[in-house]
Amino acid sequence: KAGVTQTPRYLIKTRGQQVTLSCSPISGHRSVSWYQQTPGQGLQFLFEYFSETQRNKGNFPGRFSGRQFSNSRSEMNVSTLELGDSALYLCASSLSATESPLHFGNGTRLTVT
Amino acid sequence: AQKVTQAQTEISVVEKEDVTLDCVYETRDTTYYLFWYKQPPSGELVFLIRRNSFDEQNEISGRYSWNFQKSTSSFNFTITASQVVDSAVYFCALSEAGGFKTIFGAGTRLFVKA
Numbered sequence: 441k442a443g444v445t446q447t448p449r450y451l452i453k454t455r456g457q458q459v460t461l462s463c464s465p466i467s468g469h470r471s472v473s474w475y476q477q478t479p480g481q482g483l484q485f486l487f488e489y490f491s492e493t494q495r496n497k498g499n500f501p502g503r504f505s506g507r508q509f510s511n512s513r514s515e516m517n518v519s520t521l522e523l524g525d526s527a528l529y530l531c532a533s534s535l536s537a538t539e540s541p542l543h544f545g546n547g548t549r550l551t552v553t
Numbered sequence: 554a555q556k557v558t559q560a561q562t563e564i565s566v567v568e569k570e571d572v573t574l575d576c577v578y579e580t581r582d583t584t585y586y587l588f589w590y591k592q593p594p595s596g597e598l599v600f601l602i603r604r605n606s607f608d609e610q611n612e613i614s615g616r617y618s619w620n621f622q623k624s625t626s627s628f629n630f631t632i633t634a635s636q637v638v639d640s641a642v643y644f645c646a647l648s649e650a651g652g653f654k655t656i657f658g659a660g661t662r663l664f665v666k667a
Contacts, residue, residue: 483657541600
């Protein structure tokens with residue numbers, strides 16, 4: 441069974457630009473969650489999608505958005521990038537997002553210069 | 554509000570020592586789930602164990618064991634006879650029924666020296 445796939449693995453962007461990250465969940469998993477990991481703040485929850493609906497959102501500004509497609513694939517978008525957005529963005533899929541464990545992808549390392 | 558505290562930032566042990574990673578959580582829910590994940594140097598987070606709030610049985614899996622105590626809101630993780638391959642960052646996490654999100658502790662970095 442293929443794991444969670446995130447693309448791209450690395451990105452370098454300039455302040456003010458926007459970026460789109462992609463996540464393909466494990467087959468059969470309909471819940472996709474996104475996390476931001478930084479040395480200072482640790483793992484912070486961004487949002488969770490299930491059947492194309494956002495069910496929960498973390499405490500991030502509106503520049504961070506996401507969506508989920510009918511095949512459960514998900515994208516997250518960050519607009520007007522800031523230096524502080526540099527982080528490892530992790531996508532996780534699960535059966536339920538609550539009682540089921542999260543299966544993480546390798547992440548996308550975003551560097552904003 | 555949910556909160557997970559891993560007070561130990563870094564632990565360093567010598568191979569074959571036993572080590573316990575502490576996790577204390579806060580939640581108002583009566584139904585919740587606790588998890589441990591491992592993040593090796595390669596970066597990918599790997600699920601280790603799940604516990605629900607109604608199951609206080611301790612669990613042992615090989616060299617790993619977990620002690621869940623609702624009375625102290627703790628879910629501690631012990632590695633027996635540690636090995637160099639155990640070197641990683643370990644995260645404790647909590648999710649509430651119907652919350653649709655998992656909250657992670659800050660993580661404990663474990664160094665196991667040969």
